[in-house]
Amino acid sequence: MKIAILDTYYPAFLTAQYEKTPSLKALPYLPQRERLLDECFGTSDFYSRHLNALGWDAQDLVVNCLPLQEAWAKENKIAYSRLALHLPHRFFRLPLIGRSLASLPGLVEIAVAQIKKTRPDVLYCQDLSFFPPKMLRSLREHVGLIVGQIACPLPPDDFLREYDLILTSFPHFVPRLRAQGIASEYFRIGFDTRVLEKLGHVEKDIPASFVGGISRHHGKAVPTLEYLARNTPIQFFGYGAGSLDSSSPILARHHGEVWGLNMYRALARSGITLNRHINVAENNANNMRLYEATGVGTLLLTDRKDNLGELFEVGKEIVVYSTQEEAAELVRYYIDHPDEAIAIASAGQNRTLSEHTYAHRMKELAPILERHYRSKK
Known part of the structure; x- marks a missing residue:
């Protein structure tokens, strides 16, 4: 056909x-x-x-x-x-x-x-x-x-x-x-495994990141991102920073737009990366970041959704948060416990490469x- x-x-x-x-x-x-x-x-x-x-x-x-x-x-x-x-x-x-x-x-x-x-x-x-x-x-x-x-x-x-x-x-x-x-x-x-072939070895030099867009469809996430900017060493990549108020703490740590392989590279450089879904996702996990982050071997910290257990084993292959305070606590914990972070990231990558390509x-x-x-x- x-x-x-x-x-x-x-x-x-x-x-x-x-x-x-x-x-x-x-x-x-x-x-x-x-x-x-x-x-x-x-x-x-x-x-x-x-x-x-x-x-x-x-x-x-x-x-x-x-x-x-x-x-x-x-x-x-x-x-x-x-x-x-x-x-x-x-x-x-x-x-x-x-x-x-x-x-x-x-x-x-x-x-x-x-x-x-x-x-x-x-x-x-x-x-x-x-x-x-x-x-x-x-x-x-x-x-x-x-x-x-x-x-x-x-x-x-x-x-x-x-x-x-x-x-x-x-x-x-x-x-x-x-x-x-x-x-x-x-x-x-x-996730497509050709990305790994193109990236090659990437040094993990970013403790925690958020790689994604900031727009009206993500409005509910901005307070969480700003809370993390105040309370963790998280770094930001993506589009939409220009829509933020000039006083937003995100701006001091925002590194601009990243597209395609540069986006994957920013994820691969991160020990931990935060994910959040757009408003229209409601209580369901679905977005590309779930597979992109785990696919490149980064610990995925994502917002809690009803169907996440159908995609990954929570706590063993990914970690989840329900509040901004919990997200910040988890970022700090896994920065301080890198061996645990690596183990979960490795399990998440194995799951993606075996089921989600x-x-x-x-x-x-x-x-x-x-x-x-x-x-x-």
Whole structure:
């Protein structure tokens, strides 16, 4: 079966890559895409590589990367609206999502042309908000099954209803989507072992860290992070520091944005790393940091959730906190007891590498897609 995996990358990551390597945008489409995938941002090629190993024909589409998409359009002699591709560069530093992103005509037109040319059995959308509903509907004659995956706040209902299936790592989303008449299944995310090969040996020179974003979706976590900044030696990496009040104690220890391999490296350098879920996760653990932190061999300290025991053995493979005071106490304890921290981190890494890699996940995903494809046909 043929599958096109459609994704959008954070504009700040894309901006950083093209500023770091100005010659990147002059490369042909395939080597340009390969350079981006090599950075291991988001799910990179973690789906496509393992699906290809299972006998699928899988390819990645990074549909909001302007230079990349323009290269494909030129190589394939595709006409497109150039308005979106010539807006001021600063415009693309904004977090374009939902209707804002779908309103950029050039990007949508090129993505549609890619899908029509590919004619995949499965169109797998990692961003449910990229295509306007009418555009997604028009693609049906070129695609066998339209699938979405989500682990963030749901877009408007009209963006959801055009999908034949929506997969989610939020257990509580499944019954909610089904109640709307939308086929949905629980599907967990994971870790890719290629990250370890790319990182090599990393010295653990950061006692404790928080590596992640600070945004309106994480609003409940800011008081905890500030409490930790006042009461532990924790260091901070990620985006969103500019949204903090100038008096926030986080700022003095914030080391800026880290993306892709640099994000994994910040995690790997840490003896302990703190995780917290976005508000919409409610009482369920699901996020990528669970697997990224344990995957690189770092002790994961995460917020207590009802289903954590289904993923890891609490106290032996990860540790959990319920309050900011408990989080601070645990950070201080494991800094003072490094042997215990190393033992738990090692057990957590073993669990992730034995059960939670993308090689495992694609073996779970393939039969789900095949079943829904056959049912639709």
